[in-house]
Amino acid sequence: MIALSELVQGSEINLAAIGEELGKTLAAIVDYRGDVTLNLKDGSQLAGFVYNCSPKTIELYPQTSPAPISLSLDQVESILISGSDTAKGKSWEDWQRKKSSEREAIKAAPIAS
Amino acid sequence: MGVPISQMWTVASYVLKHKIRATERYPLVLMLEPLFRCNLACAGCGKIQYPEHVLKRVLSADQCLAAADECGAPIVSIPGGEPLLHPEIQQIVEGLVARKKYIYLCTNAILLKSKLHLFKPTKYLTFSVHMDGLKHEHDEAVCRDGVYDRATEGIKAALEKGFRVTTNTTLFDGANPERTREFFDEMMKLGVEGMMVSPGYSYSKAPDQESFLKREKTYQLFRKIFHAGKRSWRFNQSPLFIEYLSGSRHFECTPWGNPTFNIFGWQKPCYLLQEGYAKSFKDLIDNTDWKSYGRKSGNAACQDCMVHCGHEPTAVDHTFGSLGGFWATVRATLRGPRIQAPAADTDFISTESVVGQADFVPEKKVANG
Numbered sequence: 001m002i003a004l005s006e007l008v009q010g011s012e013i014n015l016a017a018i019g020e021e022l023g024k025t026l027a028a029i030v031d032y033r034g035d036v037t038l039n040l041k042d043g044s045q046l047a048g049f050v051y052n053c054s055p056k057t058i059e060l061y062p063q064t065s066p067a068p069i070s071l072s073l074d075q076v077e078s079i080l081i082s083g084s085d086t087a088k089g090k091s092w093e094d095w096q097r098k099k100s101s102e103r104e105a106i107k108a109a110p111i112a113s
Numbered sequence: 114m115g116v117p118i119s120q121m122w123t124v125a126s127y128v129l130k131h132k133i134r135a136t137e138r139y140p141l142v143l144m145l146e147p148l149f150r151c152n153l154a155c156a157g158c159g160k161i162q163y164p165e166h167v168l169k170r171v172l173s174a175d176q177c178l179a180a181a182d183e184c185g186a187p188i189v190s191i192p193g194g195e196p197l198l199h200p201e202i203q204q205i206v207e208g209l210v211a212r213k214k215y216i217y218l219c220t221n222a223i224l225l226k227s228k229l230h231l232f233k234p235t236k237y238l239t240f241s242v243h244m245d246g247l248k249h250e251h252d253e254a255v256c257r258d259g260v261y262d263r264a265t266e267g268i269k270a271a272l273e274k275g276f277r278v279t280t281n282t283t284l285f286d287g288a289n290p291e292r293t294r295e296f297f298d299e300m301m302k303l304g305v306e307g308m309m310v311s312p313g314y315s316y317s318k319a320p321d322q323e324s325f326l327k328r329e330k331t332y333q334l335f336r337k338i339f340h341a342g343k344r345s346w347r348f349n350q351s352p353l354f355i356e357y358l359s360g361s362r363h364f365e366c367t368p369w370g371n372p373t374f375n376i377f378g379w380q381k382p383c384y385l386l387q388e389g390y391a392k393s394f395k396d397l398i399d400n401t402d403w404k405s406y407g408r409k410s411g412n413a414a415c416q417d418c419m420v421h422c423g424h425e426p427t428a429v430d431h432t433f434g435s436l437g438g439f440w441a442t443v444r445a446t447l448r449g450p451r452i453q454a455p456a457a458d459t460d461f462i463s464t465e466s467v468v469g470q471a472d473f474v475p476e477k478k479v480a481n482g
Contacts (some may be wrong), residue, residue: 030389033162049167051377052390059390062374063166068377089160095156095286099253 007032007081012039014078022073026053035063035083038076046071047082114164116307116349117236117277120188120215126188128433138369138398140186141426142217144384145359146375147172147205148194153221155255159385170376174204180374181209183394190241192219200209203231210237217241219281223260225267234275237295239349241309242268244280247296254283268303278305279349285313286330290337291457297346307349310338310357311421314385327417332360335401336455344449351428352419352445357454366407366415369398370426382406384422386414 007028018025029036029050037047038058046069048062059070124141131139148171152160157327161168172180181189189209196202197220211218213395215237222242232238245254248261271278280300284293300308312331335358348355357364366383377389379397383406391397407415431438445451 027388031387032413033164035164035166049164054389061167061170061238066170086161086164090154090156090162095256096285 006064007083009034009084009086012078012080015073015076023055026058029079029081032085033087034081034083034085036060037080037082038071039078039080040071040075042075042079048085052078119236123187123213123215124429125433131258132433138403140184140369140394141316142188142190143181143184143186143199143421144373144422145172145177145189145191146193146373147177147191147196147202149200149375151193151195151200151221152198152223153195153255153257153260160192167376171199171201172374172376174201174208177205178208178212178396181212181214182419184372184374184396186372187215188217189214190219191198192218195221195224197224198230202228206232206238210235213237215239216454217465219243220267221255221260222264222267225264226270229270229274232276234277236277237315239277239279240264240268240271241279241281241304244296244300245282245284246315247292247299250289250292250296254462265303266446268305272304278376279307279309280305281309281311284334284338286327286334288334290334292337298343301345301347304411305347307347308354309350309421310358312419314418314420322335328419329360330363331358331417331419332453333455335359336453337425339450339454342449342452351425351432352450353428353442354425355429356445356452357424357428359450361451361453364424364427364431365409367426367430368403368406368423369401369421369429372397385418385420393444421470432449 013025013029015022030053032050035047035049037043037045038060046060046062048060048065048069050058050060051068052059056073057070058073058076059068061068121466128139129139142346146160148168149161150168150171151158152159165251189207191202193199199205202218205296206216206218219241221241222240225240225242236426242264243255244261244264245251250262251261252258268278268280282296287291297308312335336355337357339355339359353362354364356362368383371384372394373384374394378392379394380387381389381397382403384399386406391400406412408418432442433439
């Protein structure tokens with residue numbers, strides 16, 4: 001199974017090779033807050049944001065089209081994680097860590113006389 | 114009392130109608146997200162991290178109104194993103210008002226003053242202004258200096274023009290109870306109709322024990338804030354929800370209570386979790402595995418969640434679900450919520466043993482607020 005944390009920009013997932021973990025892998029791709037590129041079996045590519053999956057279909061907003069598209073998974077050869085994760089480093093925990101270290105730095109700074 | 118009687122009557126008659134019909138699952142508030150774009154990038158906000166081409170997309174006014182019709186909830190909350198950035202926000206609001214929906218337009222209020230001319234004051238429209246505390250706390254939470262001052266300017270301008278204005282506040286670990294109480298005083302001085310408070314949601318895969326401690330921490334925080342609460346504070350939410358936040362009672366989540374609709378469709382299962390999208394509201398209600406959500410389900414993502422969008426519908430359902438619930442609401446409305454004293458050696462009320470949707474806590478364990 002591919003965990004969300006393992007989805008890094010540049011990695012490619014071959015759907016045929018995943019087997020029983022397909023559902024969980026697709027769920028991780030839906031969770032990923034960046035664009036992906038679908039490499040289709042007819043040789044074409046489709047880049048966009050995947051927001052929904054079912055056992056048979058994948059739904060995405062293509063980068064260049066106003067309307068969403070639904071594709072049969074049978075049409076998809078592999079999925080390339082092509083865009084950066086827009087949520088990376090932006091969690092509340094990340095923010096708390098940053099603020100905490102800032103406060104510590106202020107406390108540690110010498111008081112100007 | 115923050116909520117107008119006409120709104121209470123609308124909600125009460127709506128809930129009672131569903132009770133009489135024995136509707137198993139009905140929505141209370143439609144969370145309508147017409148866009149994800151925002152003019153702030155608040156820390157921890159999970160709503161705006163999308164690729165640029167997604168942030169540029171919006172629901173049309175027609176799509177928004179169709180969703181409101183399809184859902185049927187008497188209240189429509191419009192979060193986002195920042196709804197005032199939506200090019201058709203005027204049409205969306207006008208269409209919802211025409212449908213006699215009570216609207217909470219959730220805004221950071223940066224643009225409120227300059228956009229007020231788009232709207233007409235009505236009992237159906239409330240600006241729900243995001244305020245996470247006094248100036249220092251709020252500006253820190255939204256990661257930009259000066260936003261508190263802009264928001265208070267917007268609130269004053271809206272109140273002067275006769276609009277309903279409330280505040281909505283998210284409190285996270287580390288919130289200062291005394292400063293929060295001062296903040297409540299300040300908002301009341303500003304003249305807002307009422308305030309809404311909720312703990313923040315942080316997704317957690319922590320083991321149960323850690324979850325429990327987190328929950329106890331939340332109880333302590335809210336006890337410190339609400340114990341001996343001032344009569345001058347007005348809240349635009351169920352007093353039973355405040356008792357729940359303070360650990361005086363337990364509510365299970367009602368994840369279908371505040372269904373969410375956005376550019377992707379009807380979000381499964383709730384406002385906070387994104388586990389796919391349904392094509393229609395009926396599809397959402399009929400084909401979501403609801404028993405997999407809420408604290409009792411054991412779902413790790415739900416263990417620490419005490420957020421209003423799942424638990425306030427339970428509080429409202431409890432109010433109209435039994436005489437006891439109704440009486441508890443009347444009592445809490447008239448006399449203030451029952452809040453246990455926040456002593457360090459507090460005899461915590463274990464929520465582990467609670468089975469039902471709601472449970473009263475023996476009075477001896479609860480100090481009157």
